[in-house]
Amino acid sequence: MPKTPYVPPIPPRIRAIDLEDVRAALRAGVDDFKAEPKFGIVIGLIYALAGIAMMAGIGGAAPIWAIIPLMLGFPLVGPFVAVAFYEISRARAEGRAPTWGDVLRLMLAQRNRELVWMAMVVLFVFWIWIYQVRLLLALWLGFAAFSDPASFASVAFTTPAGIGFLINGTIVGGLLALVLFSLTVTAIPLLLDQDRDIVTAMIASVRSVLASPRPMLSWAVFVAICLFIAMLPAFLGLAIALPILGHATWHLYTKTVERSGG
Template sequence: MNETILPPVPGGSDPRVNRVTLGHPWRWLAKGWQDIRSAPVYSLRYGAGIVVISALIVLLTVLGHLTFLVPFLTAGFFLMAPILAIGLYQMSAHLERGESPRHCQALEAVRRNQGQLGVATGFLFITMQLWILASVFLFIMLFHDPFPTWKNFIPVVVLSGQYTALLIVITLVGAFFAVCAFCISAITIPMLIDRQVDGFTAMRTSVRAVSLNWAPMLLWAALLVLIGGAGLMTFYVGLFVAVPLVGHGTWHAYRDLVARD
């Protein structure tokens, strides 16, 4: 696979990290699609569950007259996506070993390293909360009119041209949180269900994998955003396929990025 294995961190016990090429992200998607084809019922049913949950959250937000939070929650979806796809990683692990997928994949995955998965999930949740709080604070400080409704949010905030500064600042802040979240979670959750390591070791390994392979991982992040964004733009229906595709693909990204000692 044209990978270069790097040594462990001096004085530590962190797993070794491989160097990958710009061709690998495309291979991860191809392998993810193959996993969907190998277990379509399990994979697509998982995607359907994500669609239903996403739609319910948006519905509750609209009913609660908090529609201005929808864009921030959408961004939060990308931040929490690594943990939402945990069952898909377990499916790929079974398929990789030539085993049939089982029911309750997410529960099976959680039980493998429950405490440390809780640590990683806590970090992602805190990151998402900080992003939402920062966004709401910026919105309150820079948006002087009453909060827009769902119907006029895009015309008032995005298209009117009156809140360009608000959009720029929120975009920059969101990009900062997105980069942080991606670095600490790119391969953390798959690693925790595959190996008995602690959450901090997994997150350090994820940061090393991203920093040492910044170009391929930048491409991978862009592909994740494009595929996930396409799913969201179809009123969440596209997540039916998008989530399984990137979830299975992330498992294969982990397998190529972390050396199999």
């Protein structure tokens, strides 16, 4: 019996967007949060409490130099948590009233889908983030031991080697964040919304960034600033920032990736 020839899947079509599309997506995200605040606040608080627990757990065990990159790197796993917000936005767009049962069932269903592999990609980049800090610390400051955050800050901000460490760490960390953003910005909502494989989704996500570099990079910077500010009050600001950004990312995806044919 002759074998059926392999037909590669048709990649999603990507639309170019502008800054007004980004602003419209953000406004739609705020509207979704206002319409269904209970989901955002509860899930956002759980995420924030996870950040507090992580910092409390590593506070006495992790070296001083690792605490700041762990805190700054924690939001890198946010896009995976935002799956619930994507579903709420999708339900509202389709005229459905989202329920806790629907949202929780969808989140649990992802354990058997491609989103699990995407989570592994996110966590892999997160660990690279941590280890590149350790490598740069060794290159610039040797294997010096710091007794407290104040002594680490004193060396990092007042010595040529420390400033070199901060500059190079910021550049390398920014590049890693850009890579992760490009791989996931539309890939995670695409995997939720369409029957696609992880490679196709990541390629489509990179293509969406390349098709609209200025709007997409502006969105990346805006997200980074919002998350940084939201973490300052003991991570609690994430209870508001994370759901709004999650809803907005869904709307950005619908403007960027053609959903038909999925």
